[in-house]
Amino acid sequence: MLNVRTIDDATVGQRVYQLNLGPQHPSTHGVMHLLVTLDGEVVVKVEPVIGYSHRGHEKMAENRIYEQFLPNPARMDYLSGMIFNHGYCMAVEKLCGIEVPRRAEYIRVITSELNRISSHFIGAMDFAMGLGAITPFLYGWDDREHILDLLEGITGSRLTYSYGRFGGVRNDITKEFYDGTRRFIDRLRGRFWDYENLINQNIIFIKRSKGVGVITKEVALEYGVTGPTLRGSGVSYDVRKQEPYSAYPEFTFAIPTREEGDCLARYQVRMAEMEQSLNIIEQALDHLPPGPVRAKVPRFVTPPEGDCYCAFESARGAVGFYIVSDGSRVPYRIKVRAPSFSNLFVLTEICPGHFLADVIAIFGSIDVTVPEIDR
Amino acid sequence: MEVKGSAPICIPSRDLSQEYVESPAVVGFAPVQDLLDLARVNALWPLTFGIACCAIEMMAAGVARFDWDRFGIIPRGTPRQSDVMVVAGTIPHKLVSTIQTLYDQMPAPRYVIAMGNCAISGGPFSYDGQYAIVNGADKIIPVDVYIPGCPPRPEALLQGFIKIQIKITKGIIDANRRADKAARRAKK
Amino acid sequence: MPTAGQIKLLAELKNSLAQAVPEGQIHPGDYARAGYDLEVRLDQVGMRRVAREMKARQFYLETITAVDFIDYFEIVYIYSTYYQELCRVMTRIRMPKEASPFSISAVYPEAIWLEREVYDFFGIRFQEHPDLKRLINPDEVDYFPLLKNFGKTKFTTDIDDILC
Numbered sequence: 001m002l003n004v005r006t007i008d009d010a011t012v013g014q015r016v017y018q019l020n021l022g023p024q025h026p027s028t029h030g031v032m033h034l035l036v037t038l039d040g041e042v043v044v045k046v047e048p049v050i051g052y053s054h055r056g057h058e059k060m061a062e063n064r065i066y067e068q069f070l071p072n073p074a075r076m077d078y079l080s081g082m083i084f085n086h087g088y089c090m091a092v093e094k095l096c097g098i099e100v101p102r103r104a105e106y107i108r109v110i111t112s113e114l115n116r117i118s119s120h121f122i123g124a125m126d127f128a129m130g131l132g133a134i135t136p137f138l139y140g141w142d143d144r145e146h147i148l149d150l151l152e153g154i155t156g157s158r159l160t161y162s163y164g165r166f167g168g169v170r171n172d173i174t175k176e177f178y179d180g181t182r183r184f185i186d187r188l189r190g191r192f193w194d195y196e197n198l199i200n201q202n203i204i205f206i207k208r209s210k211g212v213g214v215i216t217k218e219v220a221l222e223y224g225v226t227g228p229t230l231r232g233s234g235v236s237y238d239v240r241k242q243e244p245y246s247a248y249p250e251f252t253f254a255i256p257t258r259e260e261g262d263c264l265a266r267y268q269v270r271m272a273e274m275e276q277s278l279n280i281i282e283q284a285l286d287h288l289p290p291g292p293v294r295a296k297v298p299r300f301v302t303p304p305e306g307d308c309y310c311a312f313e314s315a316r317g318a319v320g321f322y323i324v325s326d327g328s329r330v331p332y333r334i335k336v337r338a339p340s341f342s343n344l345f346v347l348t349e350i351c352p353g354h355f356l357a358d359v360i361a362i363f364g365s366i367d368v369t370v371p372e373i374d375r
Numbered sequence: 376m377e378v379k380g381s382a383p384i385c386i387p388s389r390d391l392s393q394e395y396v397e398s399p400a401v402v403g404f405a406p407v408q409d410l411l412d413l414a415r416v417n418a419l420w421p422l423t424f425g426i427a428c429c430a431i432e433m434m435a436a437g438v439a440r441f442d443w444d445r446f447g448i449i450p451r452g453t454p455r456q457s458d459v460m461v462v463a464g465t466i467p468h469k470l471v472s473t474i475q476t477l478y479d480q481m482p483a484p485r486y487v488i489a490m491g492n493c494a495i496s497g498g499p500f501s502y503d504g505q506y507a508i509v510n511g512a513d514k515i516i517p518v519d520v521y522i523p524g525c526p527p528r529p530e531a532l533l534q535g536f537i538k539i540q541i542k543i544t545k546g547i548i549d550a551n552r553r554a555d556k557a558a559r560r561a562k563k
Numbered sequence: 564m565p566t567a568g569q570i571k572l573l574a575e576l577k578n579s580l581a582q583a584v585p586e587g588q589i590h591p592g593d594y595a596r597a598g599y600d601l602e603v604r605l606d607q608v609g610m611r612r613v614a615r616e617m618k619a620r621q622f623y624l625e626t627i628t629a630v631d632f633i634d635y636f637e638i639v640y641i642y643s644t645y646y647q648e649l650c651r652v653m654t655r656i657r658m659p660k661e662a663s664p665f666s667i668s669a670v671y672p673e674a675i676w677l678e679r680e681v682y683d684f685f686g687i688r689f690q691e692h693p694d695l696k697r698l699i700n701p702d703e704v705d706y707f708p709l710l711k712n713f714g715k716t717k718f719t720t721d722i723d724d725i726l727c
Binding site for chain 2: 031052053075139
């Protein structure tokens with residue numbers, strides 16, 4: 001790590017200049033605008049500019065009834081759309097006191113974990129592509145297509161799902177889904193060796209990611225970092241274990257953590273989490289209970305007055321839905337705590353002192369989804 | 376209770392008919408122009424401007440399963456080297472000047488594909504009282520092909536590229552029309 | 564079911580928060596229904612003390628949000644913890660519309676952005692904030708979108724128009 005030269009107004013414009021990374025940039029995932037102040041090739045300051053994906057979800061929630069807002073959570077973080085969708089349903093169910101049948105909980109867990117795996121494929125492989133490795137990108141997206149086929153068979157959509165309903169899920173899983181998921185688990189277990197062979201020993205990959213962008217535990221606490229970004233720094237915090245929800249208490253899985261806190265650690269955490277997700281899916285399929293998949297819920301839910309905060313774990317970190325209800329069919333306020341919002345801001349703390357190329361690597365390893373930041 | 380003071384749903388569009396006139400033919404001979412058009416459509420290089428969810432389906436159209444490279448489509452990171460701009464995603468107000476700048480930076484002949492419901496007309500986010508987005512890419516730049524879907528399947532994006540090919544070559548490449556003709560001939 | 568560790572942590576928190584902000588009211592929360600274990604209600608000057616206390620106990624700031632009730636604002640700060648047993652603390656400031664709370668960005672740098680977002684959407688200015696300007700909306704707009712008298716928010720008397 002190089003020393004950070006301090007800048008004052010006298011030197012700005014002489015050695016130090018500002019560069020716009022974005023909003024249209026091939027390596028930034030989505031429209032991300034980073035105002036980078038550079039001294040030669042060394043970064044002095046990074047300021048992310050956000051708002052290029054703002055669609056007004058929270059205002060829209062105040063103009064919609066609870067059921068009409070169902071398509072929106074999936075479009076906030078489209079890579080973990082299923083997880084957000086189920087999380088929103090969970091928040092409203094918590095507020096109303098609706099009990100979800102066990103089979104529906106299991107199906108929610110299976111689909112959420114499949115979604116988590118597909119999101120980690122994108123997260124980890126886009127990070128590799130940001131370092132220049134194009135081949136793992138193709139491998140990862142192809143494996144992801146198998147998951148999308150499975151989920152399309154039961155939900156009808158590939159990316160933005162509205163499968164969850166208040167009280168359960170929309171329809172039951174089919175036999176093709178069941179058999180296909182079993183085959184997929186076996187196939188993916190064999191494929192992890194391919195990925196290891198392809199990337200993990202590559203000297204360029206290691207040199208560009210080891211020791212780069214270290215997030216210490218104290219910095220993580222100050223900035224509210226969650227998710228694989230946090231678990232790469234040695235804190236084993238996962239909302240699925242900290243506040244178990246849905247059917248997660250019934251499954252045994254580990255929370256992979258690494259101690260170093262650099263980009264390589266975060267990548268390794270993502271790859272290890274995919275294996276844990278496979279374990280969860282396998283356990284859920286083994287013990288899938290029979291029964292209904294949707295509770296009897298009134299056509300338009302009317303939660304009682306009050307507020308509720310519901311937390312769950314998406315592929316990027318701890319999400320929270322804070323719903324304030326005034327007793328009517330229209331929410332009074334819905335606030336979504338997006339993990340990428342806090343995870344992105346930590347960039348301002350850890351980037352100074354690195355080279356410009358490392359900024360791309362760090363940004364890729366944090367794995368943000370921009371519409372989730374802007375909502 | 377009536378509330379006043381809602382923000383505009385869309386910004387007024389510029390009068391685009393005057394600004395963007397198609398560039399004149401390079402050479403005056405029609406067959407040469409047709410040949411150039413044929414060459415052009417088989418190497419359409421898009422500027423991938425993925426804004427939101429549709430960007431993922433656009434990337435999925437580029438990778439191993441759907442593979443737009445077999446059509447000659449290679450994504451370019453800069454507008455200076457691209458023929459077609461794929462606007463994939465919802466357009467908030469903050470992004471309008473960016474899109475216009477990028478369109479202006481593309482060298483002619485240039486085309487625009489509006490991918491997804493949001494780029495066509497605001498999509499699921501357009502409602503009475505929406506303050507944040509522009510209802511469609513054609514309010515700010517001229518659009519050639521619209522691909523509906525939320526998000527559209529990668530095959531739909533490939534179909535959209537084929538429609539641009541038909542448009543550029545003015546019907547010389549038109550697989551659908553050929554199939555119709557052959558079917559009609561077979562029926563006779 | 565709260566475990567022994569959680570009960571102990573909650574009791575400790577209650578004591579230290581009561582010492583830090585004697586003017587606030589501290590209530591237990593119903594986790595199963597509302598998602599938080601402890602609720603603290605204050606006015607706008609006590610927030611920094613609460614934040615310092617939470618930071619000392621290794622809590623992280625989950626989010627800051629505001630709710631526009633017709634004649635007052637309610638700003639909600641939610642803290643949660645990585646290391647200890649589950650405990651979520653929700654702090655509310657109920658303040659009139661023109662009031663201006665103190666920023667806690669000196670304690671939690673994450674609050675720099677969270678408070679900018681609250682300013683951007685509600686117009687609430689935070690004192691001693693290093694860089695209070697718009698975050699998500701374009702810089703030149705003059706409206707605050709999430710206020711209830713902006714745009715077409717339907718108050719509850721007009722529900723049936725929504726089902727269009």
